[in-house]
Amino acid sequence: MRRGFVQGRSEADTPVRAICEVMARRREGAYWQLSFSSPEIADRARPGQFVEIAVGSPGALLRRPFSIARVSRQGAFASTVDVVFDAHGPGTEWLTSLDVHDLVDVVGPLGTAFPLPQRKVSCLLIGGGYGAAPMYFLADELARQGLRADMIIGAASQERILSAIEAKRISASVTFTTEDGTLGERGRVTDVLEDVARSCRTGVVYACGPNPMLRAVSERCRELELPVQVAVEEHMACGVGVCFTCVMPVRAKDGRVRMKRSCIEGPVFNGARIAWDETRWRNEPDVLDDEPDEQPVQRLTDAELWGEG
């Protein structure tokens, strides 16, 4: 592996493979943060996208996907990308063994980004556990667009609340929830969602976290007629759209469900469209996966919000 080696195309909307120098690796409460240098990935990344990092744990073959938590774009040599991760398995444990100046092999940025509203609307960003990570990147971006961002950050307990201080700095308001009550409200993000959305006059909701949380948020938003975009997590073999292992069932106009690849057609989906119930799928002919996304009924339509369907 050669430091600074980069493969890919010059178009800004394509991902690259880069051999990146580790700039920092530190604990963040219960999590770890890894910063690595990559001008190309930093320049091309948008909130909601992820990177695939090669890990060196014994027998590990596949890369590991991580949401981009933040990028800094300070000229070609200082551009860094941050990811935040929970060390719970061999691959993530291996990442904790990296030192500053070590090299990591990264592919990215991958997947779809959160669509940004094309109208002035108040945004509510909901992050669960390490799922809060991409919300910081999104909040930065919304601030740059002059949009109001409120946050709900939830976790099992205080040490799993990511960067509480940063959350306060970056958002118009932040509400913390923990299941054990060690920080903020005791409970889950959905327990406070309605109150926060009402008091912040939320026009659109963004969420990232464990899929059960995303499901609960999506269902609550549907009840509240709030547009909602979620970044899902599904096991991925390739992360680049070629293996079809990462599919999510997404419901179309005709009510039928199609298997969409969350690495290339996602990870960001309209939460109201995900067929959360369709976990078991019949292996039989079904409709063709070629229809454009359709709008759910909501206060501001998706068309109004992000222009295209």
Add this chain to the structure above:
Amino acid sequence: MRRGFVQGRSEADTPVRAICEVMARRREGAYWQLSFSSPEIADRARPGQFVEIAVGSPGALLRRPFSIARVSRQGAFASTVDVVFDAHGPGTEWLTSLDVHDLVDVVGPLGTAFPLPQRKVSCLLIGGGYGAAPMYFLADELARQGLRADMIIGAASQERILSAIEAKRISASVTFTTEDGTLGERGRVTDVLEDVARSCRTGVVYACGPNPMLRAVSERCRELELPVQVAVEEHMACGVGVCFTCVMPVRAKDGRVRMKRSCIEGPVFNGARIAWDETRWRNEPDVLDDEPDEQPVQRLTDAELWGEG
């Protein structure tokens, strides 16, 4: 892996498994030297024995065997074991990435040691390439016993001559040979063997190096009627005697050849007994592998030299 973790029996003639701290890792000409801390292995090791080190290169399953190049036994916490290696494949490349204070998982000491002469006799130690490594350990041991040790150290070129200065310090005389003539005599160790043995009044030869060199040395010694002990190198899956992958054909009294495990019945064999020709072996019933080693005709018999057959 926990620093200082050791598994095994208390008997000094048994190997252990130890999680060892790396004390040093540095270049030695074309080779690398790795020192790690292990009181148990250092205490139990004898010259000719080897260790099996677990490597972390992707997909690598098996440990890698390395001769013990030297031990220092300075009390329980400073006792270190050195190995010298040639980084030419994924496992050895991985070893070069270790830093001081990293941990390595080591099993040893393994295999048979060079039998020490029980008579006062002048010893000639021949090392080829990294095969010189165990010769330093052996020379130390012979010095402790008050025996004269001369050395022939050979390699392809100067940077593959291991620790030339150390060789001079430790031995009564040292002759270097390189195939390209960059140090010492141009040629191979066998080109100088007879002259050195004559001028040093050699009574016994020890050798370690590539198998073709050991073969040439063994054949030359047989012609010169010199007893010769060689430490061989054969691909090893286990290193502890259970897989039968590492066998060497060794000829018995009756002229028949038996497949002996070089990890437990070797790596040190009587060079005159190895059936160097028997590389291709018929898969058919043969005699039982239970006969004690037999003496070749030589100036000092093996019985005289090391007591037992």
Add this chain to the structure above:
Amino acid sequence: MPDVRRIDPNVVDTARDTGIPVDDVELAVELAGIALDNPITTASGCFASGAEIDRFYDVTELGAVVVKSITLEPREGLPTPRMAETPSGMLNAIGLQNPGIDAWLERDLPWLQGRGAKVIASLAGKSVEEYREVARRLRGRGAVVGLEVNLSCPNVEHRGLVFACSPDQSAQVVAAVAEEADVPVFAKLTSDVTDIVTVARSVTDAGADGLTLINTLLGMSIDPETGRPRLSNVYGGLSGPAIRPVAVRNVHQVATALPDVPIIGCGGVRTVADVVEFTRAGATAVAVGTSTFVDPFVGQTLVAELRSWLARRGIRTITELRGKVVA
């Protein structure tokens, strides 16, 4: 595609000192009559439609693109989890998610054709007649230079047993496809049989012009904590470097028994050394599957590295190495 710039070309070109210039190396191979610029192809189901990887590099640099198996009707495939990582490998159970032959012809093929790729169309079905119909619709399609018959599909007419496990049923499918085909037909076999040579003989007798060896091995993984199979389908296909020794053995056995049958070697290819290993075992082309998941550039890299590997050793054509096992 205009404006393609490789930010840092990864073509290793340090061969000139000892070997021959890289430009003197000929990578072209003839595969059952198909002229390929080089022997590196994709493995079916590991390259989607082709466009996904074209974001990384120009996929026409590959010898051929073997596309994901196409069925008559569209299929949405199996529920997740569809994959599980295993030591140096992975299990998958996708369930042949694909848009169906008509949509593929309408949407995916034109893109590949427009890019100028050589396409080997993999076809799958539940019955002999389904294979036949898919093959029929693939007639006369310019970019399609070959058909690959994925025989690792359950035969609904025979208690759901996989075609590839029966020499006879495999032969029936291949015969039906060969009748329709206007391009060379490759039969893709599984190693999960008692005697691969018998199956190979049966399908070549039935009209296969070549063979692809091997598909995934049937495997299973169970979460020890929950007791749940790691795949929703319980069983799945094992792929990746873990299976390479099995794949090489299959190629060597078949190439030894049927030396005139061209073989696409497949199973765990990761490095140029693996490409050479399969070639020596008897393969004419080498397909890369799971490694694309690990490194999206692997196909492009292998073409470049194969050229320099041969150049460094002064070997002018890859075909010199085909079947060259030294006793």
Add this chain to the structure above:
Amino acid sequence: MPDVRRIDPNVVDTARDTGIPVDDVELAVELAGIALDNPITTASGCFASGAEIDRFYDVTELGAVVVKSITLEPREGLPTPRMAETPSGMLNAIGLQNPGIDAWLERDLPWLQGRGAKVIASLAGKSVEEYREVARRLRGRGAVVGLEVNLSCPNVEHRGLVFACSPDQSAQVVAAVAEEADVPVFAKLTSDVTDIVTVARSVTDAGADGLTLINTLLGMSIDPETGRPRLSNVYGGLSGPAIRPVAVRNVHQVATALPDVPIIGCGGVRTVADVVEFTRAGATAVAVGTSTFVDPFVGQTLVAELRSWLARRGIRTITELRGKVVA
């Protein structure tokens, strides 16, 4: 053995807070009528005579010692190279090097018996009669609690085809051994067949009391530089974690089809999670092969860790998990 001291016991014993005391866990299993203290055994050919690993720990801590396959006559085996490393696995071609039944009875068995080990004797042969004769000589040997019939041997009477590939020939061998045996008989099968359940049924009908699943997969590796096969025998057996998904699948298929047949699961076991995985797939005992090469203590460690794994989860007996796959 006197004066056995484990310098640093590696028994993980941190279970007490959430689960049950480790001492309340019962690891004993009944394997086709054989009472074993725990389900961890060695895999044949991966533990030599037993004494080699006894230098590291007391091998009677294992549920049973499955010894290297024994033939009628001594065998010196194949020339080197006998092994090649592969991704997460290895190939071997040893050629059944062993001292022959008489020397084994005279030299190796008494040592195992003296130590108090439970011995499962693996037997191999070139003909049905050779297996029969070895089985006969194993009658009435105190420490031998079971026989394992290694069917992955070439049958000289049938063009050298491996017994295990034919349900009929496998059954003949098993029937002959079962006739002679005075202890339970296990048939060790290969996964290299089209239908493992057919073979399993055939050998249990012929008198096998249990099955060992699986032996190595047939594989090959070629040095790309020299073109030489990495094994002198050209083909060899693939073992290690790489094959675990295939082994688990075989155990699950057979346990599902023949739920009353006790199974020794084998193939790539490395960790306690793997032991639980095989148990859930349907294995009564679990054999450890290649992992002993990586860690000579693995058998001892697995026994200790299995106990604490169960204790932490409040599971009193390993048998509660047998066959427990959650749909």
